Amino acid sequence: MTLPQDAFKTAYKPKKNETVSKIESSLDKLLVKLVHLKDAIQSCLCNLWTKYLPQIGKLKSINYASSKAFIKRYKWRILIILILLYAGSKTYDYFFPAGKKASGPQTITSIVVEKKDVPLIIEATGTIVSNSIVDIRPMITNTVTKIHIKDGQEVTEGQLLFSLDDRNDKANYEKLKALADDSQKQYLRAKELVAKNFISKAGLETSLANAKSAQAAARSAEVQLSFDLIRSPINGRAGIINVFPGSFVQASNAVISSTNASATSTTGSMVTITQLNPINVQFVVPEKDIPIILENKKADEPLKVKVTVGNTGKTVYEGQVLVIDNQVDPAIAAVRVKAQIPNEKMELLPGQFARISLNANTLKDALAVPTQAIVISPTGRLVYVVDKDDKVTAKPVKVTYEYQGNSVVTGIQAGDRIVVEGKQNLRTGSKVRESKISKGPAPAAPANNAPASEQK
Incomplete structure (x- = not known):
């Protein structure tokens, strides 16, 4: 089957320059000759097949001896045919390389890398704890004559709680x-x-x-x-009252309540006063992140935290770190941290599970890219950079920080255009074109939420 000459001529458009026209004319003639050569090779193969097919059909069985005799008899003809086939294949690949035979540029989505300040976020889980909590116990052994508060009542410092005999x-x-x-x-x-x-x-x-x-x-x-007059030492909320008028109370450090069929007797805490506003949250920070928070602490800058309670995460409470413990717990390789947050609506109670995002530090003039733009190859991590000719080049990068879909990297420059989507089949030198509708996320830094941070 012969290829039409017009199919080759459409790949070249004549220009006004005579030199270019002569070159194109020579190329057209060469391509026509290649087509004729291909037709000649096909015709020769058909003739050989027609000539020797009857002889092959006469063979009852093909074995090693007959095959060897056939190859030995027609070895020069077979060698010439193989050389012609090889030369034709190489010539065709030379004039029609794989890049030119491709279907066209690959559609991608890209972004331009910019320098920005990226906060280092450490994520942790902790527990809501009271800023101040006091168990009200009697100083003497006596009998309760009057209770001046109710269960769950808000009390102020110095307010009378109980009267004893x-x-x-x-x-x-x-x-x-x-x-x-x-x-x-x-x-x-x-x-x-x-x-x-x-x-x-x-x-x-x-x-x-x-x-x-x-x-x-x-x-x-x-x-x-x-x-005999027991008053509240702090502002807060009273818990459940464990005594009643007429109860016999004793001075004790242990909270002991016993109930039988006739009465309930209590030695120890009569009621617990808990300060709820402001309230604290206590959590632990891994040992590897301690240098980050201590570096910012030395700069006398308050460490900011954001706290969410429950699975909804609708309400975010913002506060700051009060204290970092002075020793690391070797059992868990972490240090305890306590932060304080406001609780005006009294929605938080001690003992609740909390999620904490600690803004430990800030990376100045960092290059942040979407994590999905990074390709993991056998030699390491890389990104595809698009040049002015819309061709991509693979550049190795090193990830120094990663959080919530964004990564801070080194190995590229500000202003580089990198591929975010459509990088699956790319190679260095591949031609690309930008998608009309950009779907790639911008390389935004996590501003208001860290990992715990992840140093790599």
């Missing part, structure tokens, strides 16, 4: 107060007598010591009386 303590205080007042009067009378030389100075000093001792005893009784 103070009859005995009040009587003791009044007794000691009267003795203190009497001792003070005797001391004043002794001063007058010393001035008139009715008593010695030693008697005056004894009177002064008795007055001071009586006053100290009165103040001690007053303190003991104050234990």
